[in-house]
Amino acid sequence: MAATAYSYVISLFVRSQLAAVAATALVQVLIVALFFVGCMLTNLNAPATQLYAWLNYLYYTMALIAPIVSLFRALMMSVNLYSLVCRGATRADYPGQISIYGGPILYLTLQIVVLVAFLMFWESGRSLEVFGIRSKARRSRTEAELEKGDAAARYNNAELEAAEDDRHLAASNDGLRVSNISKSFGRNKAVDEMTFGILPSEKFALLGPNGAGKSTLISLIRGDLQPDHGQGEVFIANESLMHTPVAAKNQLGVCPQFDAIDAMTLRENLSFYARARGVPDQNHNITELIARLDLALHQHKLVKKLSGGTKRKLSLAIALISNPNVLLLDEPSSGMDPAAKRALWSTLRDVAVGRVLLMTTHSMEEADALCDRAGIMAGKMLALDSVEGLRGRFGDKVYLHLVHKDAPYASNEDTMALRRWVQDKFPGAEVERQTFGGQIRFAVSRGSMGAAGVVGARGQGNDAGRLFRVIEDEKDALGVVDYSIGPATLDQVFLNVVERHNVLEENAEAAKPGAWTLQGLRRRKRE
Numbered sequence: 102m103a104a105t106a107y108s109y110v111i112s113l114f115v116r117s118q119l120a121a122v123a124a125t126a127l128v129q130v131l132i133v134a135l136f137f138v139g140c141m142l143t144n145l146n147a148p149a150t151q152l153y154a155w156l157n158y159l160y161y162t163m164a165l166i167a168p169i170v171s172l173f174r175a176l177m178m179s180v181n182l183y184s185l186v187c188r189g190a191t192r193a194d195y196p197g198q199i200s201i202y203g204g205p206i207l208y209l210t211l212q213i214v215v216l217v218a219f220l221m222f223w224e225s226g227r228s229l230e231v232f233g234i235r236s237k238a239r240r241s242r243t244e245a246e247l248e249k250g251d252a253a254a255r256y257n258n259a260e261l262e263a264a265e266d267d268r269h270l271a272a273s274n275d276g277l278r279v280s281n282i283s284k285s286f287g288r289n290k291a292v293d294e295m296t297f298g299i300l301p302s303e304k305f306a307l308l309g310p311n312g313a314g315k316s317t318l319i320s321l322i323r324g325d326l327q328p329d330h331g332q333g334e335v336f337i338a339n340e341s342l343m344h345t346p347v348a349a350k351n352q353l354g355v356c357p358q359f360d361a362i363d364a365m366t367l368r369e370n371l372s373f374y375a376r377a378r379g380v381p382d383q384n385h386n387i388t389e390l391i392a393r394l395d396l397a398l399h400q401h402k403l404v405k406k407l408s409g410g411t412k413r414k415l416s417l418a419i420a421l422i423s424n425p426n427v428l429l430l431d432e433p434s435s436g437m438d439p440a441a442k443r444a445l446w447s448t449l450r451d452v453a454v455g456r457v458l459l460m461t462t463h464s465m466e467e468a469d470a471l472c473d474r475a476g477i478m479a480g481k482m483l484a485l486d487s488v489e490g491l492r493g494r495f496g497d498k499v500y501l502h503l504v505h506k507d508a509p510y511a512s513n514e515d516t517m518a519l520r521r522w523v524q525d526k527f528p529g530a531e532v533e534r535q536t537f538g539g540q541i542r543f544a545v546s547r548g549s550m551g552a553a554g555v556v557g558a559r560g561q562g563n564d565a566g567r568l569f570r571v572i573e574d575e576k577d578a579l580g581v582v583d584y585s586i587g588p589a590t591l592d593q594v595f596l597n598v599v600e601r602h603n604v605l606e607e608n609a610e611a612a613k614p615g616a617w618t619l620q621g622l623r624r625r626k627r628e
């Protein structure tokens with residue numbers, strides 16, 4: 102037990118499980134080797150009358166560093182009859198004596214208590230402030246600044262939408278409120294003074310290129326990572342993650358990027374997490390969730406036999422098991438086919454009622470279809486608004502689709518005539534390469550509409566309205582029977598925002614084929 106707790110403590114300071122196993126093994130082997138060498142040198146050099154005393158000093162000192170030393174001493178004793186039985190001129194009659202197995206047992210017991218207490222403290226997410234210890238950086242912030250709640254002083258996301266988000270921050274006592282939180286890994290500032298708030302029943306998408314810091318931000322909100330210098334605040338349903346972490350975490354349900362599920366059946370997994378989170382009336386809750394997420398057919402299957410999509414649903418069910426007020430979803434639909442995605446979105450719409458839903462996603466389509474608000478980040482928050490607001494501010498194109506009356510059998514001449522009309526009418530228009538069968542899709546930037554004289558066509562209305570009138574006026578002459586005019590896609594908004602901030606994507610060259618990348622979006626934008 103002591104060794105397990107010891108390994109757990111080491112794992113807190115390394116980056117992966119493999120590194121934890123390697124570091125634990127290495128540390129213990131090194132310490133036991135040192136102890137062994139120390140024993141040998143003591144045997145060679147200590148005066149005969151002092152030998153046992155010296156060996157005891159060595160043991161009681163080194164055993165403080167690692168439990169393996171106690172185990173090693175007990176093993177050495179067990180194979181040495183003399184040291185087991187003889188105590189100077191007398192005979193040892195009790196193996197539990199402190200100089201026999203009692204010493205190692207006492208040390209191991211104390212280590213279990215100390216290490217488990219440390220782990221409980223660590224896992225509770227409390228900072229050293231509970232003991233009145235405050236970090237230098239924290240002390241340097243004036244109490245007045247923390248107490249005043251002056252958004253301008255605290256949320257210095259300069260050009261950004263912190264001010265716009267004040268309404269949310271002020272009103273989101275029951276929701277999620279993230280204030281001025283940062284996280285660095287060495288020199289890499291993964292999350293840089295993030296501030297935003299989400300109200301109950303609101304669905305918020307966190308968007309950003311690879312390496313933008315989305316997962317790091319989720320880990321900060323979960324309390325898995327501590328923010329830099331203990332600064333910043335996260336309130337989850339009005340509970341402070343920094344000051345009342347257990348209460349705050351009880352309000353959270355998390356669906357991580359990688360399915361954290363065990364080799365049991367689907368129902369057993371849910372039952373395990375329900376017990377772990379102390380859910381009352383577990384059977385009823387599990388049955389409800391299984392029905393709601395349409396998992397009944399799979400409930401007795403081993404999870405390793407489930408499809409990727411069903412595993413994602415199980416992860417979502419685990420996140421929902423304690424009926425949390427705030428739901429964090431890290432790329433919830435990754436690995437799902439389009440039909441499964443749509444089914445999941447509809448489920449998410451249902452389960453989001455009355456609670457905060459914060460999701461990270463690489464799919465603009467998903468953010469567009471599901472979320473009310475979105476934040477585009479790359480370390481810092483670059484843009485934050487409702488999806489429509491972002492489209493209005495950063496989507497500088499309008500998309501059109503014209504259908505000829507003979508489509509899909511329109512002649513090449515008719516199609517080319519349509520194409521020529523588009524190019525004459527909207528000189529800067531980006532026309533899709535594949536225009537055949539009498540259908541043509543193109544995008545017109547708002548800037549080029551004025552140049553094309555569209556603004557002057559009838560003078561009034563918004564861009565889509567003006568285009569609508571231009572096409573209505575000419576559609577009969579062109580033989581157009583059907584057409585649609587749509588706003589900028591979130592893809593385009595996203596690209597405009599990251600290009601404006603000159604954001605580079607992490608590991609762009611190494612991206613997997615088919616993965617969502619800035620390059621992929623740029624290519625699609627050009628086509």
Ligand SMILES: Nc1ncnc2c1ncn2[C@@H]1O[C@H](COP(=O)(O)OP(=O)(O)OP(=O)(O)O)[C@@H](O)[C@H]1O
Binds near residue numbers: 289291315316
């Ligand atoms: N434990 C860690 N140690 C060191 N650096 C880290 C650690 N976790 C993340 N990073 C770094 O922090 C930055 C943000 O990573 P993060 O995983 O949060 O990005 P992301 O937006 O979630 O990316 P993706 O979309 O690819 O999942 C990256 O540069 C990453 O290399």
